[in-house]
Amino acid sequence: MASAIFTSLICRQQRLLTLTRSPVAIQLYTRLASTSVQQQQQQQSQNKPTDLQQLKNLKVEYQDGIAVVLFNQENSKVNTLSRGMMDEFVPLFNHLQNDDKVKGIVVMSAKPGSFIAGADINMLESAKNRDELYKISRHGQDVMNQIEQSKKPIVAAIFGSCLGGGFEVALACHYRIAMNDKRTGFGVPEVKLGLLPGAGGTQRLVQKLSLPDALDVILTGKEIKAKKAKSMGLVDAIVEPIGPGLHPVEEKNINYLRSVAVQKAKELTVQKPAKKEPGLIENIKSKIMSSSYVQNYILQQAQKKVMSQTQGLYPAPLKILDVIKQTLESGSKVGYNAEADGFADLGMTTESKALIGLFHGRTECKKNKYGKPEKEVKNIGIVGAGLMGAGIAHVSIDKGFNVILRDTTSKALSRGYSQISKGYEGYVKRKRLTNAEYDNVLSNLQCQSTFDNFEKCDMIIEAVFEDLKLKQNVLAELEQRIPEHCVFASNTSALPIHQIAANSRRPQKVIGMHYFSPVDKMELLEIVRAKQTSDDTVRSAVSVGLKQGKVVIVVGDGPGFYTTRLIMFAGSEVFDLLQEGVSPKDIDKATKNFGFPVGSATLFDEIGIDVAAHIARDMHAAFGERLTDQSMPQLFQELVANNLHGRKTGQGLYIYQKGVKGGAREINPKFTEIIKNYSKEPKEKVTMENIQWRTGLRFLNEAARCLEEKIITSPTDGDIGAVFGLGFPPMKGGPFRFIDTYGVSKIVDLMNNYRSKYGDRFTPTQLLVDMAKENKKFYS
Secondary structure, X not given: OOOHHHHHHOOOOXXXXXXXXXXXXXXXXXXHHOOOHHHHHHHHHHHOOHHHOOOOOEEEEXXXXXXXXXXXXXXXXXXXXXXXXXXXXXXXXXXXHHOOOOOEEEEXXXXXXXXXXXXXXXXXXOOOOHHHHHHHHHHHHHHHHHHXXXXXXXXXXXXXXXXXXXXXXXXXXXXXXXXXXXXXXXXXXXXXXXXXXXXXXXXXXXXXXXXXXXXXXXXXXXXXXXXXXXXXXXXXXXXXOOOOOOOOHXXXXXXXXXXXXXXXXXXXXXXXXXXXXXXXXXXXXXXHHOOHHHHHHHHHHHHHHHHHHHOOOOHHHHHHHHHHHHHHHHOHHHHHXXXXXXXXXXXXXXXXXXXXXXXXXXXXXOOOOOOOOOOOOOEEEEEOOOHHHHHHHHHHHOXXXXXXXXXXXXXXXXXXXXXXXXXXXXXXXXXXXXXXXXXXXXXXXEEEOOOOOHXXXXXXXXXXXXXXXXXXXXXXXXXXXXXXXXXXXXXXXXXXXXXXXXXXXXXXXXXXXXXXXXXXXXXXXXXXXXXXXXXXXXXXXXXXXXXXXXXXXXXXXXXXXXXXXXXXXXXXXXXXXXXXXXXXXXXXXHHHHHXXXXXXXXXXXXXXXXXXXXXXXXXXXHHHHHOOOXXXXXXXXXXHHOOOOEHHHOEOXXXXXXXXXXXXXOEOHHHHHHHHOOOOOOOOOOOHHHHHHHHHHHHHHHHXXXXXXXXXXXXXXXXXXXXXXXXXXXXXXXXHHHHHHHXXXXXXXXXXXXXXXXXXXXXXXXXXXXXXXXXXOOOO
């Protein structure tokens, strides 16, 4: 968020102080680890009060006058700041403060990989009104202030995720030590749930960081790894993990971290941590940042960036800026009040409820609801080394799969390998991987132009061009080579799986695995089950997808399945608007203002008009006039014949030139001339609202029809598929959440209104009609 004038004035110095496995540290660890269990148990029994014997979410142990409080939430893999956790922590904390035998406190987790993952979202959802949310925030602030104001030193020993409320706990402690592990990360992701940090996080981050850095952390919700957090001043010391030994590694590392933290707490009972005197650069920076003019400038620039990226559709970032502005202008007392007010206000918004709904849906779709396959997939053959095939290989080789990437030419293989290796080189540059790890990951990939060793594969993922005959031929050839248990998965985006498997001798092993581009960035995997696909084949596909890190939905077979079907139904209305003389730029503006990340006209250039032409032809054959009239497939074919394939060929609806972005792109004159041959008379004046509803209603209605036809099994799968696969506005929660929020009856009335003007393509599906009559919702 910092502007160029600050980076030119200030040379940011990064200091890295690491507690490593020094001889002194190892000696200390060995000495503490050798303390007899009997002595520790006796000391704990003497110190522990009777009313705290029944702790369910916390443990407290005592060591050399230091109380070690261990977060250990019952019946959960991770710790959260649940009501049960807080109800136990507050009286325990008060007891420790009043216990003269306790000289200092260490807070840490008994669960490896999770310090505290954040507040309990179910607790927030259970709040009935704004006042209850306000009280939750105020209570959190009070607890953190008690920690911060404790006369006894409190050390946070952090191993694993330290996010949201967990990070606010750590920030309130007097000293923070972090284990340098991949799972250790810091951040305040509340903005992703439409909220803001409500337990003092906005206040302490502004105190501890420069204003640009604080805004970057709070507004993005990004996770900061341990060493970066140390260099930013959010962590005081780093502990390096200990290697293998007699005891399990996790246990050894927790004990080592604990020993270092206890020692630090003992030191702090004698002497408070020394404050490093700022140098000349820091003093200059502080002076500049304390200027109200500079602060206002930074806030204004941040607001411009927020508005540019969100169109003002997300209330949380704007509220965060307002809270911080009040803090800077009027001090922390006003800031804490503003934070609690902001938290309560945001928690009541439809945007926050929608984003929390998506959080739950995403969590559900990251679980394996189908069980383990009979045979674990270890070896994967990928046919086609293009953008998609290489992308699928990219997300497989670092998850322990052995991958053969096959294509017919060395040029295609070279291009595919380059795509994969460059991706991982980027991870090394960003320090997500070491050079040794990079070499290890790439060793799992074999590129070849033959089918050698395909007889050892447990799964084949076909990623060739979207042509039915070609895919059938690939399947036929491979069925002569692959073992009986091997699954054949097609990365088709629209072709029905039962048609691909029409000539298969083992159709029960054929399934669709529809990845989204770019594969390493798009989370969704749409698994397509045909009627003949076996349960075990589904289990194999789901297990592979989850291991690849995907959010998985399983959908039924049919033209376009779920996601592509929605694109094409909404897209048919886009082309109808274009035929009525509406500019691509007006369509893009309207749909982006609704919340889509990419304008609906530009989307076809991104997909590729040649690809869309194939899909439009097949889907028109299946759905007929309900999709569109014959003009759209014909228009697509003419665009392709004139080499207007979209971005990849430099021209489609727009002209693509190097260095020209977004709104500055010119509408392609060739497209303008071609579209004139398909012109239609507009039925009414086309406004931005008209564009949004015409395209939006087609999208919503088809989503509901897919649920009605059991293409999708639940509204949750439908919302996750639309948001994570198609970019449906997250702040609206997905098509089903949006229908609930807006009102089913209102949606049906709007559709009937447009039906009277534009015809039967706006006929509401029977599911929506019935729900409107019975005043039902998709979500209770």
